[in-house]
Amino acid sequence: MDLELGRPNLQEFSATLMELARADRDVLALTSDSRGSGKLDPFAETLPDQLVEIGIAEQNLVGIAAGLASAGKKVYAVSPACFLTARALEQIKNDVCYSDHPVKLVGISAGISYGALGSTHHSIHDIAALRAINNIDIVVPADNFETRESIKAALDWNRPVYIRFGKRPMYHLHFPETEFGIGKGITIREGNDLAFIATGETVYFAYAAAKQLEKHGVSSRVISMHTISPLDTELVLRAVKECSALITVEEHMVNGGLGEACAGVLMQAGAWRPMKIVGIPDEYTVTGNQLEIFNHYGISADGLAAAGRELLQQTEVNHVT
Amino acid sequence: MFTEKELEVKSILYRKKILESIKKANTEHTAGSLSCIDILNVLYNKVLNVSPETFRDPDRDRYIQSKGHSIEALYVVLADRGFIPESDLDTLAQYQSHYVGHPTRKVNGIEQNTGALGHGLSVSVGLALGAKKDNASHRVFTLLGDGELTEGSNWEALLAGAHYNLDNLTAVVDYNTLQITGRITDVLKTDPLEEKFRAFGWAVRHVNGHNVAELSDVLLSVPFETGTPSIVIARTVKGKGITFMEDAREWHHKVPDDDQYRLAMQELDEALAMYESTVDTDRGRM
Numbered sequence: 232m233d234l235e236l237g238r239p240n241l242q243e244f245s246a247t248l249m250e251l252a253r254a255d256r257d258v259l260a261l262t263s264d265s266r267g268s269g270k271l272d273p274f275a276e277t278l279p280d281q282l283v284e285i286g287i288a289e290q291n292l293v294g295i296a297a298g299l300a301s302a303g304k305k306v307y308a309v310s311p312a313c314f315l316t317a318r319a320l321e322q323i324k325n326d327v328c329y330s331d332h333p334v335k336l337v338g339i340s341a342g343i344s345y346g347a348l349g350s351t352h353h354s355i356h357d358i359a360a361l362r363a364i365n366n367i368d369i370v371v372p373a374d375n376f377e378t379r380e381s382i383k384a385a386l387d388w389n390r391p392v393y394i395r396f397g398k399r400p401m402y403h404l405h406f407p408e409t410e411f412g413i414g415k416g417i418t419i420r421e422g423n424d425l426a427f428i429a430t431g432e433t434v435y436f437a438y439a440a441a442k443q444l445e446k447h448g449v450s451s452r453v454i455s456m457h458t459i460s461p462l463d464t465e466l467v468l469r470a471v472k473e474c475s476a477l478i479t480v481e482e483h484m485v486n487g488g489l490g491e492a493c494a495g496v497l498m499q500a501g502a503w504r505p506m507k508i509v510g511i512p513d514e515y516t517v518t519g520n521q522l523e524i525f526n527h528y529g530i531s532a533d534g535l536a537a538a539g540r541e542l543l544q545q546t547e548v549n550h551v552t
Numbered sequence: 553m554f555t556e557k558e559l560e561v562k563s564i565l566y567r568k569k570i571l572e573s574i575k576k577a578n579t580e581h582t583a584g585s586l587s588c589i590d591i592l593n594v595l596y597n598k599v600l601n602v603s604p605e606t607f608r609d610p611d612r613d614r615y616i617q618s619k620g621h622s623i624e625a626l627y628v629v630l631a632d633r634g635f636i637p638e639s640d641l642d643t644l645a646q647y648q649s650h651y652v653g654h655p656t657r658k659v660n661g662i663e664q665n666t667g668a669l670g671h672g673l674s675v676s677v678g679l680a681l682g683a684k685k686d687n688a689s690h691r692v693f694t695l696l697g698d699g700e701l702t703e704g705s706n707w708e709a710l711l712a713g714a715h716y717n718l719d720n721l722t723a724v725v726d727y728n729t730l731q732i733t734g735r736i737t738d739v740l741k742t743d744p745l746e747e748k749f750r751a752f753g754w755a756v757r758h759v760n761g762h763n764v765a766e767l768s769d770v771l772l773s774v775p776f777e778t779g780t781p782s783i784v785i786a787r788t789v790k791g792k793g794i795t796f797m798e799d800a801r802e803w804h805h806k807v808p809d810d811d812q813y814r815l816a817m818q819e820l821d822e823a824l825a826m827y828e829s830t831v832d833t834d835r836g837r838m
Contacts, residue, residue, distance in 0.1 A: 259685075283681065286715075291674045291708035298678015301663065303610065304685065321668055322705075326675055330657060330665040 234438070237403050240378040240396035241339055245270035247382040248307055252281050258386070259283055259299060261308045263292045269309045269339050289314045293322035293336070300332035305386055312338025312354035312395045313345070320360060327391045328366040335385040338395035341371075342431065342482030343511065346520035355511045357395060359487025362460050367391040368413055369460040371481075373434035374401045377457045380411035388413065397432050397482070399521060404434060404455060416463040422452035425539045426470035429480035430456045430489050432521075433509075433530050437480050440535035449539065459489050464496045471497055476505040476542040480530060485510040505545045507538050554597050557827065559764040562597065562632070563590050564824045567793045568817060569628040569641070575813050577644040579653050583791035583803035585625035587761075588695060588726040591786055592629045594767040595693060595724075604634045607661060611690045614679050616664050618672020619697035619726060620654040626662070627651065635661030670703025672696065673723060677712050680721035680781075691720045691774070699731030701742045707752070714753025719775035722782040723754075726761065728790040732804045745785055754783045761786030794819055 237243070252258040252274065260266075264287045266275050275282045283299075285292040289310055296308040308315070315338050316323065327334045338354060345352035361369050368390055372378040378396055385392045392413070404419050411417070419434070420441055427437035434455045441451035452474055454466060471477055477497075479490035490508030497503065509529055517527045525531055529538060554562070570585045595615060602612040617626055624644070631638040636659060643649040650658035654667030664675050676694040683690055700706065713721055725745065733739050742748075749756045755776035759766045767786070774782045790804070791797030794816045808816055 280685070285712060286708075288708035288711070290670075290705040291677070291712055294671055294674025294705065294709065295678035295681065295712060297664070298675040298680075299682045299685075300678075301614075301675070302679050302682025302686075304682050322671065322674070325665060325668050326671055330675075 234402035234404065237375040237401050239398045239400050240372060240375060241270050241398040243375040243378040244337065244382055244396065245274060247379045249274050249277065251383065251386055252278050255305065256281065257303065258305045259307070261285055261292055261296050261299070261306060263287055263289050263310045263314070265310050265339065268311060271309065289318040290322050293319040293334070294326050296334045297322070297326035297330060297332045300334045305335070307335045307337050307385070309337040309339060311352065312341035312357055313352050316354060316357035316360055316393070323361070323367070324364050328364050331366060332391065333389050334391050335388070336391070336393040338393060340398050341395035342397060343516070343521050343524045344397035344399065346524060347518055349518070350516055353516060354395065355482070355484040355516070357393070358459050358481070358483050358489065361393055362487060362492065367393055367460070368458065370394045370413060370458050371431035372396050372457050373431055373455045374404045376403065376405045376409065377411060377455065381413065381457065384411065384413050395431070397521070399432065401432065402435050404438060414458045414461045414463060416454050416456040416458065416466040418452065418454050418466070420451065420453040422450040423473055424450045424475055425543060426452040426454065426474035426477045427480060427535065428454045428456050428467060428470060428477065428489065428493055430459060431482050433480040433482050433525075436525070436531055436535055437478075439532035440539060443532055443536040444539055447540070449543065451539065456489060459492060462492050462496065467493050467496050468500055468502055471502050471504045474504070475546045476539070478507045478509060478535065478538055478542065480535065481510045482530070483510050484513060486513055505542045507542055509535065509538060556765045557830065559593055559597060561824065561827050563593050563764065564793070564820055566593060566625070566628050566632070568820050570624045571808065571813065571816055573624045573628065573641050573644050574807055576642060577646070578807055579624065579645050580805045580807055581621040581624065581653070582806055582808070583797055583800070584619065584622040584697065584726070586792045586794065586797065587728045587788045587790045588619070588622050589625045590762045590764055591695060591724055591726065591767060592625050594764050594771055596629045596633050598768045599771045600693065601690065604660070607635065611688060613690050614663050614676070614692045616672045616676045616679070616692070616694040617655050617666055618669070618694050619700060620666035623654050626655060627659070630659070630661040633661075669697065669700035670705040673706050673709035673713070676721055676723070677709050677716070677718060680713070680718040681716055683720055684716070684718065691722065693722050693724065696723055696725050698725055698727045698729065698736055698742065701725070701745070702740050710749070710752040710754060713781040717779040718781045719777070719779050722771070722774045722784065724771075724784045724786055726788050727785050728788040730790045730799065730801055730804065734801050749783050753780065755780045756783050756785065758785050758787065761788035762792055793823070
């Protein structure tokens with residue numbers, strides 16, 4: 232591969248938050264016994280007054296975050312995505328979103344990052360759950376650049392925002408001059424046969440699949456759709472207009488995530504294309520580490536390339552008939 | 553500043569307005585509003601350093617109503633204090649009105665959207681902690697229902713309030729001992745509350761929640777202990793002021809019919825008449 236390996240998005244997040252907090256004493260990190268998991272020990276040592284420990288109490292974490300935001304603080308509530316968005320869902324819905332406090336919810340070790348710890352520790356429901364709540368933006372950064380930029384963009388964002396990422400080192404996917412904006416997907420590779428619209432840690436695999444397919448004469452577009460809500464519908468529609476088939480990829484259950492969001496856009500625009508939603512299926516999730524689980528469900532260069540070939544064959548059949 | 557008698561008159565007038573709103577809008581949380589109205593009366597007329605003019609000031613005192621369903625009581629007090637036009641009360645629960653059946657920030661004077669139970673105390677802890685971070689002197693008050701104390705989030709918030717020594721935070725429990733199903737001790741026992749609150753690190757006082765003088769004394773004396781959050785167990789009667797509604801489970805969620813409404817208003821008018829000779833009731837009038 233031609234990509235350079237960076238660091239875990241988790242570390243990029245903690246370094247970025249430290250920078251922001253040093254420059255602005257209203258920036259607070261709230262943790263639920265999660266400062267270690269959030270790589271925030273240096274933050275706690277350097278800026279002890281700006282780290283608020285809530286203990287293992289996610290509902291309270293989010294309620295207190297809303298109160299602090301109401302008091303004018305710039306609050307990053309940092310907790311494993313699985314607990315933050317399930318245990319505290321009602322607090323997110325009412326205390327933050329309905330009450331319109333611009334809390335920054337940071338879901339760490341998201342998706343299936345915790346691997347073999349099992350479903351209690353997986354967050355493959357979070358995007359679907361939050362998509363159904365009014366007044367929150369959902370951001371799933373793919374690499375260090377998107378993580379850094381989304382954490383920075385959240386600082387003065389005037390709406391609630393949820394940013395979730397994992398803890399595995401990530402490849403750099405972007406050119407240095409790339410611009411980032413919440414709600415604006417990024418095309419990281421042009422192509423016209425197949426479009427991959429991927430999000431978070433799966434974008435790399437879409438990119439790897441595109442490189443593989445290129446060897447077989449298939450030209451693949453790869454879009455990092457870092458913002459799931461609001462969805463960059465223009466970019467989605469352009470992709471299906473200019474490509475013959477579409478594969479969405481996400482570290483999330485196939486129900487209610489990026490794929491279904493894109494499908495909704497396409498169906499309502501009358502822009503049908505052969506399409507496959509790749510994610511974690513609605514079943515008892517297989518045991519394994521994150522990469523093993525990815526591989527099991529076809530979230531891999533080989534799996535996605537095979538899915539691409541299959542879809543394109545379907546397209547040809549459709550063209551014939 | 554209002555005298556004790558003037559506040560008592562206000563309480564009667566507030567009760568009339570609450571019933572009027574509920575009857576007009578056909579909303580249903582009748583008894584809870586009557587239970588907490590004297591607490592709100594004292595908070596807004598004696599204790600809270602907030603007014604329509606200062607509502608956007610960072611240094612205003614904050615009030616969070618955790619028992620959001622007693623919204624009619626809050627709307628009536630906000631109208632009397634000039635946060636909202638009194639005529640807005642007529643729009644309660646009407647199509648496209650901002651005056652929904654629970655508090656929202658769309659209504660001037662309201663700090664937080666509540667209604668799901670067990671949320672107000674955590675948000676209040678956040679507000680009080682924010683004030684401490686800024687070395688600000690304003691205070692945070694929250695009203696909890698006794699029924700909602702079975703929500704575990706309250707106990708998480710109690711831990712945090714004590715851990716962070718939030719002596720700028722006061723919670724008042726509207727201790728009327730009833731919830732929608734019946735007596736709290738029968739539904740899920742929470743007593744003894746005082747011992748629990750003390751064990752969680754809060755300073756506790758008891759008060760008659762319908763006695764404006766007692767409420768004023770207690771609420772003006774917070775914090776009870778330096779470095780410790782305060783909690784007031786206000787003994788109240790659900791449906792207070794209307795004899796046939798008092799301490800009766802069914803009035804948690806019921807709109808009076810025309811006869812009941814007439815009877816209730818008559819009782820309040822009679823109560824008001826008792827003050828006519830001794831108090832300038834206009835001072836208390838809305």
